[in-house]
Structures are given as C-alpha cells and as structure tokens.
Amino acid sequence: MVDSTPTLEFDYSKYDFKADTKYLYVANKGLNRQVVEEISRIKNEPQWMRDFRLRALEVFLKKPMPDWGGDLSKIDFDSLTYYLKPTDKSKRDWSELPPEIKNTFERLGIPEAERKYFGGVGAQYDSESVYHSVKEDLAKKGVIFTDMDTALKEHEDIVRKYFATLVPPEDNKFAALNSAVWSGGSFVYVPEGVEVDVPLQAYFRINAQSMGQFERTLIIVEKGAKVHYMEGCTAPVYTTDSLHAAVVEMIAKEGAHAKYTTIQNWSGDVYNLVTKRAYAYANATVEWVDANIGSKLTMKYPSIYLVGPGARGELISVAFAGKGQHQDAGGKVIHLAPNTTSKVTSKSISMNGGRTTYRGLLRVAKGASNVKASVRCDALLIDDKSKTDTYPYNEIYDSTATTSHEASVGKISEDQVFYLMSRGIPESKALTMIVMGFIEDFARALPLEFVVELNKIINMEMTNAVG
Amino acid sequence: MSMPSLLKITDLHAKVGDKEILSGLNLEVRQGEVHAIMGPNGSGKTSLSYVLMGHPRYVVTKGDIQIDGQSILTLKADQRAKLGLFLGFQYPLEVPGLRLGSFLRTVATEVKQDKTPVGQFYAGVKKQLASLELSDDFLSRSLNEGFSGGEKKRIEILQLLTVKPKFAVLDETDSGLDVDALRLVSNAVSTVRGPDMGIILITHYQRILKYVRPDFVHILVDGKIILSAGPELADEVEAKGYEAFKGTAPVSTQ
Numbered sequence: 001m002v003d004s005t006p007t008l009e010f011d012y013s014k015y016d017f018k019a020d021t022k023y024l025y026v027a028n029k030g031l032n033r034q035v036v037e038e039i040s041r042i043k044n045e046p047q048w049m050r051d052f053r054l055r056a057l058e059v060f061l062k063k064p065m066p067d068w069g070g071d072l073s074k075i076d077f078d079s080l081t082y083y084l085k086p087t088d089k090s091k092r093d094w095s096e097l098p099p100e101i102k103n104t105f106e107r108l109g110i111p112e113a114e115r116k117y118f119g120g121v122g123a124q125y126d127s128e129s130v131y132h133s134v135k136e137d138l139a140k141k142g143v144i145f146t147d148m149d150t151a152l153k154e155h156e157d158i159v160r161k162y163f164a165t166l167v168p169p170e171d172n173k174f175a176a177l178n179s180a181v182w183s184g185g186s187f188v189y190v191p192e193g194v195e196v197d198v199p200l201q202a203y204f205r206i207n208a209q210s211m212g213q214f215e216r217t218l219i220i221v222e223k224g225a226k227v228h229y230m231e232g233c234t235a236p237v238y239t240t241d242s243l244h245a246a247v248v249e250m251i252a253k254e255g256a257h258a259k260y261t262t263i264q265n266w267s268g269d270v271y272n273l274v275t276k277r278a279y280a281y282a283n284a285t286v287e288w289v290d291a292n293i294g295s296k297l298t299m300k301y302p303s304i305y306l307v308g309p310g311a312r313g314e315l316i317s318v319a320f321a322g323k324g325q326h327q328d329a330g331g332k333v334i335h336l337a338p339n340t341t342s343k344v345t346s347k348s349i350s351m352n353g354g355r356t357t358y359r360g361l362l363r364v365a366k367g368a369s370n371v372k373a374s375v376r377c378d379a380l381l382i383d384d385k386s387k388t389d390t391y392p393y394n395e396i397y398d399s400t401a402t403t404s405h406e407a408s409v410g411k412i413s414e415d416q417v418f419y420l421m422s423r424g425i426p427e428s429k430a431l432t433m434i435v436m437g438f439i440e441d442f443a444r445a446l447p448l449e450f451v452v453e454l455n456k457i458i459n460m461e462m463t464n465a466v467g
Numbered sequence: 468m469s470m471p472s473l474l475k476i477t478d479l480h481a482k483v484g485d486k487e488i489l490s491g492l493n494l495e496v497r498q499g500e501v502h503a504i505m506g507p508n509g510s511g512k513t514s515l516s517y518v519l520m521g522h523p524r525y526v527v528t529k530g531d532i533q534i535d536g537q538s539i540l541t542l543k544a545d546q547r548a549k550l551g552l553f554l555g556f557q558y559p560l561e562v563p564g565l566r567l568g569s570f571l572r573t574v575a576t577e578v579k580q581d582k583t584p585v586g587q588f589y590a591g592v593k594k595q596l597a598s599l600e601l602s603d604d605f606l607s608r609s610l611n612e613g614f615s616g617g618e619k620k621r622i623e624i625l626q627l628l629t630v631k632p633k634f635a636v637l638d639e640t641d642s643g644l645d646v647d648a649l650r651l652v653s654n655a656v657s658t659v660r661g662p663d664m665g666i667i668l669i670t671h672y673q674r675i676l677k678y679v680r681p682d683f684v685h686i687l688v689d690g691k692i693i694l695s696a697g698p699e700l701a702d703e704v705e706a707k708g709y710e711a712f713k714g715t716a717p718v719s720t721q
Contacts, residue, residue, distance in 0.1 A: 413560070414523060414524065415560055416560045416561075416562060418520075418522050418523065418544055419556065419559065419560040419562075420562070421543060421544035421545040421548070422520050422544045422545075422547075422548055422553070422554045422556075423545075423548055423553075423574045423578065423626065423630065424545050424548035424549050424574060424577065424578030424579075424630070425545055425548075425573065425574065425577065425578065426545045427543065427545065429577070430545075433562070433565050433570070433573070434562060434565070436564070436565070437562050437563055437564025437565035437609065437610075438563065438564055439564070440563075440564030440565075441564075
C-alpha cells in the first residue's frame with residue numbers, strides 16, 4: 001500500500017522522442033563574446049539590442065552562481081550549445097515546416113489543440129520560434145501574437161519601450177544569461193479595451209541534447225484589456241543535461257486583466273531556471289498559474305508588483321517532485337500602492353524521494369495602506385523518502401496591512417486510500433483522486449480540457465506507482 | 468430468482484502488528500438476512516469490519532472468508548467491493564477537494580457500470596439526500612470535510628444507497644447519532660433491506676435494533692462469536708450487559 005509505494009515518478013515516454021533535425025545553424029559550444037555577436041548578427045538585430053546582449057554577457061560573467069535554492073554545481077556552461085536554428089523564419093502554416101518538426105508538434109497534439117481551444121498558437125523548437133499564428137478576428141482588433149524576433153523587426157518601438165524594463169540583466173545571473181543569448185519566445189500586445197476570451201497558447205520544445213533554450217517573452221495588456229496566455233514545455237530524455245533559462249515580463253495597464261498559465265513538463269535532465277515578473281497598474285489584475293511537473297531542478301518564483309492603487313494579484317503554484325527532482329518554486333508579491341490585494345496558493349506533492357521547496361516573499365511597502373494579502377502553502381508527502389520545506393519571507397512595512405499565512409504538511413494516509421478503495425475504486429485511481437482533490441484550487445483555474453489531461457497524467461503516474 | 472449469495476467466514480484469525488484481534492470467528496450471512504454483531508468495546512467489532520473489507524494493516528493468519536465459495540483473502544478492497552462487499556465506516560475519512568457529487572458519480576460509473584444519464588443520476592441522488600434530510604449543497608462539498616459526525620454517518624448511508632452491495636457491513640453506524648438522525652438512518656437501512664442485500668450491523672448498543680429488527684444477533688467477545696440467537700438476544704444484552712455472557716462457550720444456532 002501507500003507506505004511501501006516505491007515509484008511515483010512521472011512517465012515521460014509520451015514526450016520522449018527525438019527528431020533527426022537538419023539545423024540551419026549550430027553555434028559552437030560554450031559562451032563568449034563571439035557567440036553572442038554571432039547570434040545578433042544572424043538575427044540581423046539593431047545596434048541597441050546587440051549592445052544590450054553584450055552588456056548582459058558582462059553581467060553574467062561577473063555575477064556569482066546563486067548559493068541558495070537547488071544544486072547548480074553540475075551545470076557546465078562550456079558544454080552547452082547556446083544557439084540552434086531549425087528554420088529560416090517563423091511560419092504561419094504548419095505545412096510549411098520541415099516534416100520532422102511538423103511531426104513533432106503533431107505528436108504533441110498542438111495543431112489539433114489550436115483548432116479546438118485557442119485564439120492563437122506559437123511553437124518554439126530549440127532556439128527559434130518555428131510557428132506563430134493568431135486568429136483573424138483577433139488580428140483585426142489589433143492583437144499582436146508573434147515571436148520576439150519578429151516583434152523586434154516589426155514592432156521595434158513597442159519592444160524597445162518595454163523590453164527588460166521589468167527584468168534587467170542585473171536582476172540575477174540567469175536573467176543576465178538569457179539577456180545575452182535570448183532567442184524566440186512570445187510577444188503579445190493587446191490594445192486598449194480588447195478582451196481576448198480564448199487563451200493564446202505557446203509550446204516550447206527542446207529537441208537537441210546539451211542545449212540551452214533561452215526564450216524571452218513580453219506581454220503588454222493595455223488599459224481595460226484582457227488576455228490569458230498559456231505555455232507548455234517538453235523535451236526528450238538524454239543522458240546529458242540541458243538548460244532552460246527564460247525571462248518573462250508581463251505588464252497589465254490600468255484596469256487590465258493578464259493571466260499566465262504554465263504547465264512545465266520538461267524531462268528529468270533539464271535545469272529550469274526562469275525569471276517571471278509582472279506589473280499591475282491601478283485596478284489591474286495579474287494572475288500566475290504555475291505548474292512544475294518536470295525538470296531536474298526548477299528554480300522559479302513568478303513575481304507580481306502591485307504598482308497602482310486597487311491592483312490585484314493572484315499566484316497559484318503547483319509542484320510535483322518525483323525521483324531525482326527538486327522543485328524550488330513559489331513566488332513574490334510586492335505591494336507598492338494602497339488598497340492592493342493579493343493571494344498566493346502553493347500546493348506541492350513530493351514522491352519517491354523527490355523534494356519540493358516553497359520559497360515566497362510578501363512585501364508591503366510603507367505607504368501602501370489597506371493592503372490585504374494571504375499566503376497559503378500546503379505540501380503533500382506520498383512516502384517517507386520524500387522531502388518538503390518552506391521558506392516564507394514576510395516584510396510588512398505598513399501597519400494598516402492585513403496579512404495571513406497558513407502552511408500545512410500532510411501525508412496521504414493509508415486509511416484514506418482504503419476508504420476510497422472500499423467503494424470499488426482501484427488504488428491508483430484512489431491516489432489520483434486524493435492528489436487531484438489536493439490541487440483542486442489549481443485545477444479550477446485551468447480550462448476543462450487541461451484538467452482532463454492532468455488527471456490522465458497523474459493517473460498514469462499512480463498506476464505506475466502501485467504496479 | 469437465482470440462489471442468494473453467501474458470505475462465509477470460517478475460523479478467522481487475524482492480527483494487527485503482533486496483536487491478535489480475531490481468534491477463530493465463524494459466521495454465515497446470506498443475501499436478504501440482517502445480522503447484528505454486538506460486543507463490548509475492544510471485542511474486535513471494528514477489526515472484523517476492516518478484515519472483511521481487506522484493510523492492508525490487518526493480516527489474516529488462519530481461516531477464510533468466502534463469497535459464494537470463492538476466497539477473497541488475496542483480493543484488495545476495491546476488488547472485494549466489486550464482488551459486492553461494502554463497509555460503512557465508523558469514522559469516515561475526509562478527502563479535501565474531492566467533491567461528494569463527482570465521487571458518487573465515479574463510484575456509480577466505474578464500479579457499478581451505471582449507465583444512467585448524468586442528470587437523471589443526480590436527480591436520484593438528490594432524492595436520497597432529501598430522504599436523509601441533507602441539502603443538495605453537500606454534493607459540491609469535499610467528501611466528509613467539515614461534516615458533523617451525524618452528517619458523515621448519513622453520507623455513508625447515501626453511499627450505501629448508491630452502491631447497493633450484496634453485503635453491507637455497517638460499523639457502528641448508529642454511534643454519535645441523535646434520536647432523529649438515528650431514525651433517518653434506520654429508515655434508510657430498512658428501505659434497502661430486502662432479498663438482494665445481506666447486512667451485518669455492528670453495534671455496541673441495541674437501540675438501532677429497535678428500528679432495524681435483525682434476523683440474527685451474535686455476541687462478539689475477545690475476537691470470536693460466543694453466542695448467536697434470534698433478535699430477542701439483543702434485549703437480553705440490554706437487560707444484563709455484556710458481562711453476563713463472558714465465559715460462555717461458543718454456540719451457533721445456524
């Protein structure tokens with residue numbers, strides 16, 4: 001039964017396939033000024049971006065590795081390939097892609113999902129975005145959904161105005177790395193008053209081994225506008241490690257609503273070190289829904305800066321850590337204006353020796369009056385081999401703030417499983433029902449199709465678990 | 468009609484850890500019969516219910532449990548449930564985030580292969596909730612989370628009504644209920660009583676037996692049945708207490 005349940009790791013077989021790809025350009029391994037200049041040259045970038053990259057490289061080389069969080073000592077920056085170009089430009093029709101790339105995304109079900117659920121889809125393969133398309137009615141309303149490289153060419157003024165304003169290279173070592181070698185990622189612009197009521201989806205795929213993927217995403221939601229952006233990530237399993245270091249910046253202007261959902265399911269050899277930050281202006285709402293299922297080590301703390309009065313932020317973080325995995329996740333909420341509210345919910349599940357860490361910061365600046373903030377983090381341990389720890393930081397500098405913090409660590413009890421089984425529910429399904437119940441807040445924030453998919457993934461794991 | 472099913476317990480010995488909790492228990496229950504098992508605290512009543520349902524901490528060391536001649540000892544709880552066994556828990560477990568409504572639907576579709584359309588299914592469940600004087604709101608609440616003791620017991624009965632097992636073991640379903648709730652639960656049990664269900668009512672007190680008149684009453688002491696008789700035995704226990712029966716040699720009236 002549960003106490004002796006040995007294997008609960010996620011099964012990646014569905015995502016574990018490699019495509020023999022003819023790359024148009026492969027950068028030399030390792031990172032130096034030549035590699036950075038070469039990337040910028042191939043992309044034919046304006047001088048300011050080239051200068052920005054070189055500045056970022058300096059910052060990266062100077063900054064020490066973080067001495068907190070997960071074990072980063074095994075990352076060998078010299079053995080990684082920093083730029084791999086699969087196609088000459090991002091396509092607007094799947095049929096224009098090379099067959100092995102098109103097949104990859106078809107196996108992952110992306111074109112089908114696009115037809116069924118989404119207002120637009122972007123797909124990135126190693127370093128470059130290979131496909132981007134947005135529905136015609138949204139394009140007519142002025143919604144832009146394209147890859148960052150195209151955006152830099154076609155909307156340089158908007159990109160230059162906002163790029164790296166939320167996350168400068170100096171922010172942290174991996175943001176600096178991304179800034180130096182970034183490639184691909186999404187650019188979303190929603191004009192004032194436009195509500196995009198179907199999600200925009202981006203899918204990130206690492207195909208090559210010992211690869212660094214450094215996409216850069218910028219989302220701007222103008223006054224009173226609304227958007228939900230979703231991303232998924234997978235990779236095949238290799239014997240060497242890959243690195244994914246993305247930067248995401250999201251801006252919700254006055255009264256806007258910006259929601260960003262991630263279902264991260266990298267293979268167990270990927271370091272996932274991502275910086276995500278959002279600004280919410282007056283009466284705007286920002287939501288991060290962040291699920292980390294895959295990767296070897298994830299360090300990711302989506303942040304919300306509530307910069308205008310009445311702004312609202314919500315973060316739902318879900319982490320699954322199985323064998324050999326460490327999910328160091330959480331988030332930051334910074335209240336900088338009066339009457340701002342925030343809610344953080346973290347749910348983590350550790351199994352088969354996996355480790356989850358919740359790391360969170362709640363800060364209320366002096367003068368940000370009448371803030372309401374709540375933090376809740378719950379951890380579920382499926383066996384005795386697994387670990388969980390919590391590092392909540394609270395910095396409250398305004399005495400009018402109302403804040404609450406709740407934390408719990410639970411174990412699935414043998415009796416609970418027995419209870420469900422006594423109704424005829426098989427053990428694996430009983431475990432799935434308990435885990436899905438545990439993350440119900442999160443599941444409720446997802447479109448139904450994703451809940452069904454998530455249920456399948458978890459059930460597959462639990463089935464493997466009980467044998 | 469086909470032959471009624473038979474649940475047969477033979478010389479059952481079981482332990483938890485090093486502690487023997489059943490020491491040679493014999494019992495035969497046919498579909499359609501109601502058996503009351505009475506006993507003092509610590510006599511092995513709840514242990515019997517867990518052993519029957521296959522709780523992994525309870526290990527059978529000797530004897531057998533059979534349904535229609537097939538031993539169920541190697542089967543897990545879910546497989547036993549599929550053969551028609553049900554356990555109403557004395558202390559039902561809470562499952563946060565698992566909504567009662569969807570849980571019942573899962574049980575009905577997955578276990579009972581119930582093909583009732585979803586709307587019709589919930590209409591039926593709502594009727595049963597009403598008969599137990601519970602509001603429809605319970606369907607969207609987490610299973611047993613924050614329910615009062617009496618509500619949990621009534622939800623066990625609701626599950627019994629959904630599952631309609633061949634054999635229902637009801638472990639102290641009457642404990643913790645006030646008079647009104649006891650009447651509701653008893654009425655519900657009486658409605659499912661019939662030729663298709665064998666019921667084992669495990670109880671400390673005889674008060675539920677006034678509403679659900681058993682066909683047989685057994686006295687369980689120190690992990691075995693020491694006396695079996697008709698319903699009048701319950702009245703005798705009420706009058707004399709359990710002490711009077713201790714030291715009695717095992718007797719079977721079956």
